[in-house]
Structure formats: structure tokens, C-alpha cells
Amino acid sequence: MTQPGTTGLIFNEPELWDKSREGRCGISIPRSDVPRADLDPALTGDAPELPQLSELDVVRHFVRLSQWNFSIDSGMYPLGSCTMKYNPKTNEVQAARKGFAAAHPLAGDEFSQGALKLMYELEQLLGEITGFPAVTLQPAAGAHGEFTGMLMIHAWHAKQGKQRSKILVPDTAHGTNPASASLCGYKSVNIKSGPKGILEPATVAEAMDEDTAGIMITNPNTLGLFEDNIKEVCDIVHAKGGLVYGDGANMNAVMGIIKPGELGIDVLHLNLHKTFSTPHGGGGPGSGPVAVVKDLIPFLPVPRVQKENDTYSFITNCPDSIGRMHTFYGHFGVMVKAFAYILSMGGDGLKRASQLAVLNANYIKESLKTTLDLPYDRPCMHECVFTDKGVQEYHISTMDMAKRLLDYGFHPPTVYFPLVVNAAFMVEPTETESKDDIDQFIEAVKAIVKEAASDPDKLKSAPYLPKVTRLDEVTAARKPCLKG
């Protein structure tokens, strides 16, 4: 089977300032139609030493840089836990509409009805998908949503008159969970998952007490497994006066199948840049809306969007609100894209997306479970986690296999996460990959495992085709060079 990875001409490109020539400028400066008004020289400094380049210099520079990147639009990107699905192009067109892109956040409600209505309706749509009565769109990223959710849990306990000091975090939860909790002053208590890779009610019951604010659950968890005992776990936590935080980063597996709000979850964050197809942009901007049960609505951040007689407005008069998480209303531009996606998919389309995401992951799991070690051999959700146990005898690691995959033209899966298994190799294909592309990926992994036995040295120095080989990360951290 022909693999997608191959060689081709790319270009060397120096750092910007090496191309700089005194006197060049790459932008058009408008002619001034007003008198010059000089500032007090005591206040003005020298112009910042930015590079001086022509417009074409800048264009070539960034086009050449872009060609050194792997992206979803160029190939399969099966990063577990990241949901690298196709980012529809029509979403970009919608967000770029002048009425949205040029809108000033302080123009006033009456001049911003379109933006307000979009936000209001997106809140409703996400509420329906997750089964919650209210949503805030303000958090700027998933981890920011987690922090928002934890602040609300903290504020709720404060309102009950007794603050608590601990929070339960399972070993299958997302990595940012403990840090989000500690920002609220909660001490994380690690909860071990059971032999099936999921939470056991007895373990939770043992740890849960009246000094524990609640539990943070990622469901489906980071092993790609559904927490079967979710309802029981929620009941245990509620019985002791705690709240349940749900990390909805993996919502892509279960749209139209379950609604977290029906299971006993109290607060849930979503990642619009995962489940709802907005681009990751090389690390952001994302968007991390938070959905809550009725009792937590008063604690949502302000401003909130309100609808009254078909007119939309921002309200800030919410005395129990945790406050504000963003300078304005969150990443509105990202919201437009997610809104366009949901409207394009419809309810049936979203459910179908989850079904196919789970089908793709199970297909990979079944196809590779005799090739790679599969620590939890049970039906998975949208992702599956292997390890390097089977190739360790050749002194080959997960990292070596990951790097070699690059030569075959695939972005590697997430590696060494989750921490609950040793040297994880975590594959999340998403629903937008076709059987043909997945078959190529499966063949590539099989070929690499064969190479591990026949030519292990080849894997250890992989990759060969990218512009650079493995980078010296140790020196980068020991002697940091953070600017040119």
C-alpha cells in the first residue's frame, strides 16, 4: 500500500531579522490628513527594533514556514484527547463576515443584536446537546473552562456556608484538572481507576467525605472508556454534599447518545476547538464553554446574555456570580465557527459524527490489537490507548514509533499520555477520516512494528523525511534561548 509520506522541495528560510534591510517597509502607510502633533520627547522612545522587510519578503517568509508544518488539511492527525477533526472552510467564511469581524465589543446592545442572538442561540444549542439549562461561552479555552467551573463549585460551597479543602481527581482525568482545582485552593486527591480502566464506586465512596468539594471526571475518560458507573459515582458525591465536575473534552464520542446533565454531572466544560470543529491554530485560540445545572446558574460569570421579547442584552447584575473570566465575552470569533458547524450538522449529523468517531476508533483498536499491546481490551469510545510493551524487547519505545510514523506521512498519536498506562500511544482518528486513510494508517503502524524487530536502529533515528531530525530538547531547556 502506498503511504502518503514522501519528499518534495521545500525552502530554507532564515530568521526574520537576517532578511532585514534598513529602509524597507511591508505595509502601506496612509497619507496624513491632520497636522502632526508631537508628543513630549521625554515620553517617546526609539522605534522598536522590528525587522525591515518588503511585502514579498514577508509573504515568502511565512509561506515557507508554513510548508514545514504538518496540519489536518495535509494529513491524518490522530492525536488522542485532541479531536483533530476536519475544520470546515465555510465556518471561516461565516466568522469573517464583516458584521461579526468588525463588531466592536462596546458598540452597545442595540447595535449588536446579531452577535448577541448568535451567542444566545449557541448557548441554547450547547445546552440541548449536553442536557443542561444554562451555558456560559466566556472561557477562552478548555483549561479556562475548567477553572471557571471550579470557581463556581468553590463559590457554591462558600454560599452554603462551609468551604471544603479537597477535590477528587481520578488518574484517568485530564492533566490540567488538578492545576485548575489548586487555583481554587483545593488539594487534589488522586483516585485510582479499577482493573477495567474506569472508576469504581467503592473507591470513590471511600475517599469522599464532607471536607471534599467534589470530583472532577473526564467521561469518556482519557483511556477512551465510558465511565459505566457514572450515575452511582455522582450519587455518592452528592450524598456527601459534593458537586461533580465533568470534563467534556471528549464529548465527541457521545453526542446524541448521552447527556451529561442527565447523569448527575453539575458542571461541564466543552471544547469548541475539539468537538465543534473549530481550528486549533497551532495551539489556539480555542473556546471552552461551561454548562451548569439550575442550582449553579447564579454563579455563572458575567456578563450573561439575556433574551426578552425577542431583544437580546447583556446583564451584569448577578450578585452571586464568580465574576469575569475574559475582558469581553470570550472568543466570539470561535463561537461563530462552532455555531456554523452545529447548524450544518443538525442533531442527526452530530449523532452520526459520534457514531462514526467511535466506529473509527474501535476499528483501529481491533485492527491493531494483535500488533501493539492493548492494556484495556474492551469496547472503546472515540479513542484507544496502546503501549510499547510488545516492542520493548527490541529497545524500541513509543516515541520511536511515533517519530517513524512521520516518515509514513502521519502525525503521531498522543504519546506518554494518559499517565495511567506506561508509555501510552493514544489514537483518536475522529469521524472525518475515511476507512481508506485509516487503513493506510493501520498498515503504517504494522510496518513500523515489523521494522522494530528487523531494523530497530532505523526507528531510533527516525524521522528522516521532515525538514529537521530529532531536536535537542534537553539543551533547549537547560540553556534556554527564547529570542533572536
Next chain:
Amino acid sequence: MRYLPHTRQDIDQMLAVTGHADLNQLFETIPDSAKTKTELNLPDALSEWDLNAQMEELASQNTACRSYTCLMGAGSYDHHIPAIVPYLISRSEFMTAYTPYQPEVSQGTLQGIYEFQTMITALLGMDIATASHYDGGTALAECALIALRKSKKANKIAVSSLIHPAHRHIMKTYLGPSGYEIVEIPADKNGLTDVAAFKAMDGIAGVAVQSPNFLGNIEDLGSFRACADEKNCLFISSFTEALAHGLLKSPGYFGADLVAGEGQSLGMSKSFGGPGLGLLAGTRKMMRNLPGRFVGKTMDSKGRRGYVLTLATREQHIRREKASSNICSNNGLNAMTAAVYMAAAGKNGIREIARLNHDKAVYLKNMLVGAGFESVYNSAFFNEFVVKAPAGFADKRRELAEKHNLFAGVPLESYYPDMADHYLFCATETVSRQAMDLLAKEVQS
């Protein structure tokens, strides 16, 4: 659905491999009691045509769908965006890549962000800059946390009351559960942060001052630096208008330990307030205290230049329970946008644009004062300033928006209750003299 590639045959073949009878059976591990009983009650899927129509209908309900004169700033600025900026940033390879965890195939993002960090340090006069944050307000809140954590004894942060109100609100929210205290430094009669009031404070871990401040006035950062030294506390300088640094002395010049600010002006659309670009810079000494990502330069196994995400031990995926910050992303594409903008503008372009902003703002202020507005402060400003409006201006302002698509200033009373009839005006390089003259004429009529 065009995003879903599976044919009927594909699905059957795949189900045969997984051993399931149909797609529903894939979810057999989920207890029936947990499954939702109702189908998703969402609108029917739209074709791209229908989607275009519906979205344009929504967009048209924002005044911004028509060309308008924007004399509002207050944290979101109307600047010209050169055509190459959105064009280059729309490259699939930038837009649809993930965080550059696999550096061999992410050198484009990595070199671009490294160049961004470098240009931000040049703009702010600082030693190091992170790979960006959510926005200026959240970056500033992180700075407050750094100062408070670093301090062994002090548990208070002194915050200028002339820092953007939303930024102060975010700080308050972030610090809420921590037990740390925020004390506000009042303004003096010149619309500047009162240094003397700060001098009288004690137990301070850090002091935060915005310049130009929320009222547009340029602060005397040097005296806060000196005062912070006396108190042995960190000096945090913030801003909402990044382009001001094309003209003004940098916060680094005044010895800021940490700088936080909003970078939306560097090539990003206003987009109803987000996504913008959180900028965070510090002295070399602060390197291991700064949250968020850094890109560093290194070499590959063949000795070639390359870049990686570095100093990751500070991050939560390495030391989960011990991590002090939960940040695990940056506004990467917007940082790249700023990199393209700064590279295109260059040393001379950014200076010229900054000067134009100041020229236009001075012209606007003169015109408004000539038309019966009252100048409130004599302090120097960059592209924003406060005036007190004559009676009846609120109605006039609405009429200007409705009839002339002209948005005349941000009313300040909701931020500062003693500032009834006070407006914060902004003029950038996009505002024509003609529009400013029209405004002056209209308010006199």
C-alpha cells in the same frame, strides 16, 4: 453530510471487524439507564447556501456589517489590517495544525512563534516573552498571581484604579478563592495613578499600573518603579493598546519586572472582543515563574537550527498536582498574526502608524473641545482621551450611530460613577479628518 466520508459499505466492513451488528451497538458498554431517551432537538441541518443566508442575516443585525466610523477603543481598537495578514494566516498549515508537540513537523509554527516572542521583547523592551495568552486581562491576572506567589510575606497586590475595569474584574475573580487581597490605588486630578497613595501602602507583593491607562493618559512608570524598589515589590506594567509602544518609551525602559497586555491591535479584527492576544513578558529573572508556553531555539541531531516548546517542566502535564498554572494553550494563531503584522510593519511602519494615531487623536480632541466639549485632563495621551460632553450628547450620540454609522466614544459612567457625561474617545489611523469634522459639526448643531 459532506464532512463524513463513510459509505454504507465502509460501515458494514468496519462493523464486521469490530464485531458489532450496527452503529448503535458500539455503545453497548454504556448502561441503558445512562443513555438519553430523546433525540437531539436541534434545527435541521442546513445546506451551505442556507447557512450563508442565515449567518448573513445575523451579521446584518450588527451595525458593523456596514462601514462605520469607530471612535471607540477601551481595549478593542479599529486598525487597518494589511491584506497579507489574513491571507498568510489562513494557510491551512498554520490554521489546522495542533500545538507543536512534534517539533520535526511543526517548525513553521515554532519558528514563527519564536520570532513573535523576539519581536514582542523588542516592542516592550523586555528580556523574554511567552508564546501568548488568552487576552490582556487574563495575562495581567497571571502576573498578579506570580507576584503574590513569589512574595514570602506580602499578600496584597496594589492595582491602579485606572487599569481597564474588566482587567481588574478578572484579577478579582482569579484571586477570589486564594485569600490574597487587592488594594486599589486611586487616581489623581490629572487622570493618573496617584503615586503618593501607593507610597503609603504596605505589605505589597506587586504593583500593577496600566499605561496608557484606561482614561488614555500616559503614566509616569518611572516613579512607580522607584516606589516599588523602596517596597521591594514587583512592578507590573500593563496596556491595552500595543501600538502605543511604537511611539512611547517601553515598559522595559522603566524597569518593569512583568508586562501584560492586549495585542489585538497587531493585525487582529475586533471580532466583538475576541479572540484577541494576551501578551506577557518579563525580565530574565522571571523566566521560570511565567506561566504558559515558550518556544526555544536548539539544534537537531545533525546540527541544524530548529525550535521546540521548552521549559515544559513548569506545565501541568508534567507535574500535575504541583503545577501552579493550568494554562495549556496559547492564542497561537493570533500570535502568528501579530508576527506577520509586526514583520510587515517593521521598525519604520510601526512608528509611522503610531504617530498617525497620536496625530488623529490630538486633532479629534481639539475639534471636540472647539465644539463645546470640556477637556478633562491635561496629561499626555496616545490615541485615547477623556472629554466631558455638553448636555444632551447621549441622544446625539445615538443619532450619530443610527444616521451616520459613527460611534462617538465610550460612556464612562458605568465604569466610574462620578464620571457622568464623560466619554472616552479614540482615534486611530483609520479615522478620516472628514469624519471627525462631521462629528464636530453634528454636535454643534
